[in-house]
Amino acid sequence: MMNIKQRTFNLFDSRYSLLDVKLKHFVGQLMQKTLLKKLLVMGFALWGLTVWSDAFAQEAEYNLAHRDVFGKLRRPQVSFSHEIHADTLDSEGCGICHHVQDERNGKPIYIEGEELDCKECHLQRKDNKIPALREAFHGSCTVCHRRLIKNSRPKAGPTTCGGCHLKR
Amino acid sequence: MMDIYELVRGPLAGVALTLFVLGCLYRIVVLLYTGNKEPVPDASGRTGNAVRSILHGLLPFGSTYMRKQPLLTVVSFIFHLCVIILPVFLLAHIVLWYESWGIQWRSLPDFLADFMTLWVIVACIYFIFRRLLRTEVKQVTRPIDFGWLIIIMLTFLTGFLAYHQWGPYRPILILHIFSSEILLVVLPFSKLGHMLFFAFSRACMGAEFGKHMQAGDY
Numbered sequence A: 001m002m003n004i005k006q007r008t009f010n011l012f013d014s015r016y017s018l019l020d021v022k023l024k025h026f027v028g029q030l031m032q033k034t035l036l037k038k039l040l041v042m043g044f045a046l047w048g049l050t051v052w053s054d055a056f057a058q059e060a061e062y063n064l065a066h067r068d069v070f071g072k073l074r075r076p077q078v079s080f081s082h083e084i085h086a087d088t089l090d091s092e093g094c095g096i097c098h099h100v101q102d103e104r105n106g107k108p109i110y111i112e113g114e115e116l117d118c119k120e121c122h123l124q125r126k127d128n129k130i131p132a133l134r135e136a137f138h139g140s141c142t143v144c145h146r147r148l149i150k151n152s153r154p155k156a157g158p159t160t161c162g163g164c165h166l167k168r
Numbered sequence B: 001m002m003d004i005y006e007l008v009r010g011p012l013a014g015v016a017l018t019l020f021v022l023g024c025l026y027r028i029v030v031l032l033y034t035g036n037k038e039p040v041p042d043a044s045g046r047t048g049n050a051v052r053s054i055l056h057g058l059l060p061f062g063s064t065y066m067r068k069q070p071l072l073t074v075v076s077f078i079f080h081l082c083v084i085i086l087p088v089f090l091l092a093h094i095v096l097w098y099e100s101w102g103i104q105w106r107s108l109p110d111f112l113a114d115f116m117t118l119w120v121i122v123a124c125i126y127f128i129f130r131r132l133l134r135t136e137v138k139q140v141t142r143p144i145d146f147g148w149l150i151i152i153m154l155t156f157l158t159g160f161l162a163y164h165q166w167g168p169y170r171p172i173l174i175l176h177i178f179s180s181e182i183l184l185v186v187l188p189f190s191k192l193g194h195m196l197f198f199a200f201s202r203a204c205m206g207a208e209f210g211k212h213m214q215a216g217d218y
Helices: A002-011 A017-055 A082-088 A133-150 B004-009 B011-034 B047-058 B064-068 B070-089 B091-101 B110-133 B143-164 B169-189 B191-213
Strands: A061-064 A078-081
Touching: A061 A082, A078 A082, A133 B004, A133 B091, B004 B011, B004 B169, B011 B169, B011 B191, B047 B191, B064 B070, B070 B091, B070 B110, B110 B143, B143 B169, B143 B191, B169 B191
Parallel strands: none
Antiparallel strands: A061 A078
8 A cells, every 4th residue: 555655656756757748748738728719719709809899889788868968867778678669679670770871862771780879860840840959869769659659558668757768 | 567757748738637637627627517697786797896906916015915015015916926927938838849849939037937936935935824824814724725735835836856966866757747737637626716707706895895885876
C-alpha cells in the first residue's frame, strides 16, 4: 500500500523529468486547442448576435415617454411590450402599426425594412393632416384593443386611461 | 360577457346622451306649447325686462338675493362654472371624444381641473348642509334633492380618485361614468332641470315685475 502511494506521488516529481516534460507538452497542446475552439465559438456567437440584433433591432419592452415631443408629461408614461404585440399580431403583419405614407395617394402602407418610430411622422398638432402623436397612440392602441374586445377577445389589452398610464 | 367598462363607456354612454338631448328637447317643447298668455289687459310680454332679468341672474352679485348671501354666491357661482366647464374641457374626456368621434379642442391644465373638482365636492357638502340647516331652504327640500347632490358629488369624487389612481381603479372609473350617465338622464326631469328652465323662469319673473316697476302708480 505504502509503495503504490509513493509511486503515484513520484510520477509528478521533478526527478522524473522526461515524463514531466511530455505531460506538460501534452497539456499545453490540449489547452491551446480548446482556447482556439473557445475563441472561434465565441467569435461566431458574437457575429451571430450582431446579425440577429440587426434583423430585430427592437427591445422587448419600451417606456413610451417622448418628452422631446410632449414636453412635460401630463399622464404617467406607458410601458409597452413590443414582444407581446409582435407575437399577437403576427398574422396581421407589422404594417398595422409600422406604416409609411404612400407617395402617390398619401395612404398608409407597409414597406418592409422601413419600420419607423411613430414620432418620426406623428409629431405635435400642426396643420398636417395626419394625427398628432398623442392621437396616433390613442387611435392605434385603445381603438385596436376595443375592436378586439368587441370581437370577443376580452383580454386584448387595456382601454381605460389608467390601464396603460399606470401610476408607479 | 361584455366588458363592464366598455359597456358603460360605449352603448350606455350613447343611450344617456341620447336620452339627455331628447329629454331636454321634450321638456322645452312641452313648456313652450303648454304656456299661454295671461288673460289680463296688460300681459307681461316685454322682452327688455325679461332679458335684463336673465342677465342679472347670470352675473355674480347681479341680483339682490346674491348680494345678501355673499358666501352662497361665491360657492355657487364657481360651482356652476366648474360643473359646466370641467366635463367639456378635461383632457381625459377630450381623448375619449377623439377616440369616438375624431373631434378635439384645447384642454384645461390638470392642476386647475383638480382644484375645480375639489371645489365642486366641497360645494356639494355645503349645499347639503344648507338644505339641512337653513329653514327657508329646508322647506323647499324633498329627500330626492339630497340624492341629486350626492350623485353629483360621487361623480366628481370618483373622477378625482380615478385621475390620481387612488383606490381600486376600474370600479371607481366605472362608477364615475355610470353616475354621470344617471345625472345626464335625470337632468331634464328633476330639479337639475334649472339648467334648461332658469332662463324661462327668470324671463317670466323679469317681465312680470318689470311691468310693475314701470307702472308709476306709487
